[in-house]
Amino acid sequence: xxxxxxxxxxxxxxxxxxxxxxxxxxxxxxxxxxxxxxxxxxxxxxxxxxxxxxxxxxxxxxxxxxxxxxxxxxxxxxxxxxxxxxxxxxxxxxxxxxxxxxxxxxxxxxxxxxxxxxxxxxxxxxxxxxxxxxxxxxxxxxxxxxxxxxxxxxx
Amino acid sequence: xxxxxxxxxxxxxxxxxxxxxxxxxxxxxxxxxxxxxxxxxxxxxxxxxxxxxxxxxxxxxxxxxxxxxxxxxxxxxxxxxxxxxxxxxxxxxxxxxxxxxxxxxxxxxxxxxxxxxxxxxxxxxxxxxxxxxxxxxxxxxxxxxxxxxxxxxxxxxxxxxxxxxxxxxxxxxxxxxxxxxxxxxxxxxxxxxxxxxxxxxxxxxxxxxxxxxxxxxxxxxxxxxxxxxxxxxxxxxxxxxxxxxxxxxxxxxxxxxxxxxxxxxxxxxxxxxxxxxxxxxxxxxxxxxxxxxxxxxxxxxxxxxxxxxxxxxxxxxxxxxxxxxxxxxxxxxxxxxxxxxxxxxxxxxxxxxxxxxxxxxxxxxxxxxxxxxxxxxxxxxxxxxxxxxxxxxxxxxxxxxxxxxxxxxxxxxxxxxxxxxx
Numbered sequence: 001x002x003x004x005x006x007x008x009x010x011x012x013x014x015x016x017x018x019x020x021x022x023x024x025x026x027x028x029x030x031x032x033x034x035x036x037x038x039x040x041x042x043x044x045x046x047x048x049x050x051x052x053x054x055x056x057x058x059x060x061x062x063x064x065x066x067x068x069x070x071x072x073x074x075x076x077x078x079x080x081x082x083x084x085x086x087x088x089x090x091x092x093x094x095x096x097x098x099x100x101x102x103x104x105x106x107x108x109x110x111x112x113x114x115x116x117x118x119x120x121x122x123x124x125x126x127x128x129x130x131x132x133x134x135x136x137x138x139x140x141x142x143x144x145x146x147x148x149x150x151x152x153x154x155x
Numbered sequence: 156x157x158x159x160x161x162x163x164x165x166x167x168x169x170x171x172x173x174x175x176x177x178x179x180x181x182x183x184x185x186x187x188x189x190x191x192x193x194x195x196x197x198x199x200x201x202x203x204x205x206x207x208x209x210x211x212x213x214x215x216x217x218x219x220x221x222x223x224x225x226x227x228x229x230x231x232x233x234x235x236x237x238x239x240x241x242x243x244x245x246x247x248x249x250x251x252x253x254x255x256x257x258x259x260x261x262x263x264x265x266x267x268x269x270x271x272x273x274x275x276x277x278x279x280x281x282x283x284x285x286x287x288x289x290x291x292x293x294x295x296x297x298x299x300x301x302x303x304x305x306x307x308x309x310x311x312x313x314x315x316x317x318x319x320x321x322x323x324x325x326x327x328x329x330x331x332x333x334x335x336x337x338x339x340x341x342x343x344x345x346x347x348x349x350x351x352x353x354x355x356x357x358x359x360x361x362x363x364x365x366x367x368x369x370x371x372x373x374x375x376x377x378x379x380x381x382x383x384x385x386x387x388x389x390x391x392x393x394x395x396x397x398x399x400x401x402x403x404x405x406x407x408x409x410x411x412x413x414x415x416x417x418x419x420x421x422x423x424x425x426x427x428x429x430x431x432x433x434x435x436x437x438x439x440x441x442x443x444x445x446x447x448x449x450x451x452x453x454x455x456x457x458x459x460x461x462x463x464x465x466x467x468x469x470x471x472x473x474x475x476x477x478x479x480x481x482x483x484x485x486x487x488x489x490x491x492x493x494x495x496x497x498x499x500x501x502x503x504x505x506x507x508x509x510x511x512x513x514x515x516x517x518x519x520x521x522x523x524x525x526x527x528x529x530x531x532x533x534x535x536x537x538x539x540x541x542x543x544x545x546x547x548x549x550x551x552x553x554x555x556x557x558x559x560x561x562x563x564x565x566x567x568x569x570x571x572x573x574x575x576x577x
Binding site for chain 2: 016022083150152
């Protein structure tokens with residue numbers, strides 16, 4: 001689990017100097033580089049990111065959620081998300097959830113499990129749980145289809 | 156309960172009598188925009204569609220502006236990918252080197268954005284066109300792909316914050332100072348998911364270029380869009396630049412707003428946003444220490460228009476850029492470049508010791524054409540001062556108006572035009 005504060009912008013998630021590539025694997029190697037140089041050495045498949053307010057603010061670059069997903073992160077929990085990042089994460093199938101209490105209550109190293117249908121976040125290490133903001137049905141359909149394009153194709 | 160200006164546009168585009176904040180709607184799109192960074196990802200997504208077609212070749216704009224002219228081989232490959240896509244689908248509004256400009260200055264100038272439009276762009280500053288009374292908002296590449304294929308996009312109808320602008324701004328106070336003041340007041344997430352609707356008699360004193368700058372930075376307060384009412388100046392601008400029919404929407408008198416602010420423009424002063432957030436604002440008279448700069452950038456989708464270049468030139472005329480400072484001026488489009496040349500502004504810049512670049516987003520996002528080294532400091536008319544935004548993670552960006560950036564280039568430290576006796 002990786003924990004960050006307010007206003008983590010998409011420039012620090014994936015600096016523009018790497019936007020001459022659109023390859024997810026290559027983008028992943030620079031994920032979080034300007035906020036946490038150690039991130040990419042420490043991240044394991046299934047890890048989560050927990051942040052505070054306005055996660056993913058700034059540039060609309062979809063490369064940001066793409067890099068996070070390709071780095072192996074299974075979910076981002078934040079107090080709030082910037083709206084373009086929120087849309088992008090849903091559209092590419094990166095699970096995200098808004099929950100101010102979880103953002104404060106979960107600590108680095110905790111093992112966390114999330115039920116996206118109900119929005120409940122379980123902190124298995126501490127034995128606590130938090131009620132996050134469940135997605136509206138429409139967005140759940142996009143997530144179940146594994147992204148917006150598949151959803152449109154299925155319609 | 157009445158609707159806001161944004162809600163009325165979205166209702167019309169969704170074919171509905173009325174919409175409410177929070178409602179999910181699907182709207183018809185008048186324009187879908189992408190650039191050389193975001194379009195390749197969208198084009199790749201387009202491959203997943205069962206049908207290989209675009210909804211309307213006239214309603215897609217592809218602008219090569221971020222790393223253009225190509226800064227390296229990978230950027231060249233991206234542009235090639237977009238160029239081939241534009242050619243294959245016969246995209247009317249494809250802008251490459253020679254025609255291109257910074258997208259948010261270029262599209263209104265080309266008449267592609269008018270009042271009443273619903274516009275999405277895979278670039279966060281797509282909110283700029285709200286200056287003309289359009290609903291326009293930034294999205295990612297997948298939304299851009301879906302928009303290009305279907306001509307539609309889903310939106311959660313936003314609630315709104317009303318900003319009542321009154322009075323006339325003082326000399327050297329521009330649209331940039333207005334929006335930096337507002338972001339300083341409400342914070343970088345102060346308008347999260349919401350519309351920022353600007354109203355009031357003060358708008359009459361703001362040029363169209365000022366309004367583009369203000370709407371452009373709505374995203375820096377987290378806003379979904381920024382929007383202005385359509386007055387005589389906006390109508391004159393659209394008639395000059397566009398042959399398209401426009402539709403004027405006005406907010407209902409009983410429209411509901413989450414919050415309302417009144418801002419007396421005559422009380423505002425030149426304003427600077429300190430590192431590393433646009434909300435860290437101070438007026439120039441509140442800056443007591445010397446903040447020595449290494450670079451000044453005058454340009455971008457926020458401040459690369461004629462008003463901006465004229466203000467910078469007025470200050471730089473007869474002065475020299477301080478030794479040790481690099482001053483980079485970037486006219487936002489070819490037409491602006493030409494106009495600046497005809498008005499003698501480029502001569503003023505060059506004689507002052509500044510360089511003039513072809514249109515590009517370049518340094519604003521740390522792409523090229525003015526990257527900062529460790530420990531360097533830049534005053535910039537761009538829109539973001541995040542950590543590492545213009546280069547090294549230990550460099551600093553201070554956001555300001557073209558007038559303040561030009562005055563600072565002359566003194567070598569952050570300065571108001573008044574310091575030069577202007």
